[in-house]
Amino acid sequence: MSGNGAEHQAASLNAAGLHRLVEVLIERGYRVVGPTLRDNAIVLAELESADDLPRGWGVDVSPGQYRVRRRDDGAAFGHSAGPQSWKQFLHPPRQRIWAGTRDGTGEPETDGPENEAPRYAFLGVRGCDLAAIATLDGVLGRTDYPDNAYVGRRRRAFVVAVNCTEPGGLCFCASMGTGPAAGPGYDLALTERLGGDAYLVDVGSPEGADVLAAVPHRAAGDDEITSARSEVEAAADTMGRQMPDTDLRQLLIANRESPQWDEVASRCLTCGNCTMVCPTCFCTSTQDVSDLTGEHAERWREWSSCFEFDFTYVHGGGSVRQSGASRYRHWLTHKLGTWHDQFGMSGCVGCGRCIAWCPTGIDITAEMNKMAGDD
Known part of the structure; x- marks a missing residue:
């Protein structure tokens, strides 16, 4: 799962197309996880349909504070990072690694990578979080002694990234080189436009191209592509925070x-x-x-x-x-x-x-x- 979509013509989806994208992923056996509104926060949870996305909700954040607020449009991804990250699905907070009995009857139970880890489809992965997954890949996956449970989950994951056009008050991905545009590692990448009525789609893998082919879409026009790219580029100049420009x-x-x-x-x-x-x-x-x-x-x-x-x-x-x-x-x-x-x-x-x-x-x-x- 790598690439930046350069080898494919960008596509355009409408809101109905986003709904169909979620349906297609579910039909293909994925557990689709994405942002949803719960307990006055934008949290990551399994979606039954695109209706579960937090349309029309944004967040206001500052040091030690987080508040959801109503937006004046129907954007599904018009919010910055919530309290959870995708790490919890790839590197669970609690995992059994061995079980056995005193008398030794039966084989010890283990929770290994081949014990049918869920096939996750992550919907709404920001550039910063995509970079975080890549970081975990290097720490837990591509090492002399990889975490096989992590590798199993990661290998089966389908990633739908979302490029940021509205950074939050605490975002500083631009100064860390991780956003606002999603870097390599996605299967599909969306740029939400027109308040959630349209989405520019970039393809990053053969798997992503195959899924997109099953979703009603059309080729994006040059003006659409230019406008979407410009909105993402402009977001780099509106970060809420910045690290010092030094080593x-x-x-x-x-x-x-x-x-x-x-x-x-x-x-x-x-x-x-x-x-x-x-x-x-x-x-x-x-x-x-x-x-x-x-x-x-x-x-x-x-x-x-x-x-x-x-x-x-x-x-x-x-x-x-x-x-x-x-x-x-x-x-x-x-x-x-x-x-x-x-x-x-x-x-x-x-x-x-x-x-x-x-x-x-x-x-x-x-x-x-x-x-x-x-x-």
């Missing part, structure tokens, strides 16, 4: 002993919200459990956070990072700096979720700009 890795190295870490720690609750909503944080821990009789045992893998006090616990020696300042410094330095050393890329895609869902409103772009002397 972030070197900036963090130079400020390793900065008093700014203690100042941030005075506000940080070390709750781990930022790592839970981050679309690229991948750390896990394992837990062994048994039933009351002790006859059945299971091993579960669960999301973990470097903000947890026990995350770096060493037997007999306690926790390596005992202060909130050291834990925050570790998270930010890894995310923006040493991730490059490990994986050859940044661990941040500029989605802004960590800013919106931090209870005390800590803004990593503000912290980095302050560190760079730009604030």
Whole structure:
């Protein structure tokens, strides 16, 4: 699943065509997941039809705040990132990795990649989140010791990206090089136009071309293509936030002993919200459990956070990072700096979720700009 659609003529869909696209994906056995309105937030959930999309809803975000609001049009994708990312479907928060019995009767149960992982179709993947999936591909998939469960889910996924034309107040994907246009990795990419009445469609894979062929569409005109591309390009200049234009890795190295870490720690609750909503944080821990009789045992893998006090616990020696300042410094330095050393890329895609869902409103772009002397 790669490409940018350059080898295919862009197509045009109307609102009915979007409905049919969802129907076709369901008919082909995919569990279609997309944005929907629930509990006063735009969340990702399985769709029964395109009617479940949050048409006419947008969001207002700022540090530590998130509010849905009514739009004055019927746009289905007229909102920025919500509290969830696609990571939860490819790298689940909790997964059983082994089960067995004391007497050894029967084969141990395992949840492996070939245990029929769901065939997901992701509808509405933004450029930042598409880059996050690519980041997880590098961390969990293309390694010497890949996470086979992740690889199985990813291989079966169909991705419908959405190019952004209205960045949110906390978006900074342009300064991270991940948006607002979707990069490689999609099967189809949509650009929503005319308040949700029309969609420009780019094809990024043979699978995407095959699905599009089953959906009523027409070739897009030159004016439509130019207008849609221009709207996406213009979005790069209306980002709500921006990282400093400097080498972030070197900036963090130079400020390793900065008093700014203690100042941030005075506000940080070390709750781990930022790592839970981050679309690229991948750390896990394992837990062994048994039933009351002790006859059945299971091993579960669960999301973990470097903000947890026990995350770096060493037997007999306690926790390596005992202060909130050291834990925050570790998270930010890894995310923006040493991730490059490990994986050859940044661990941040500029989605802004960590800013919106931090209870005390800590803004990593503000912290980095302050560190760079730009604030």
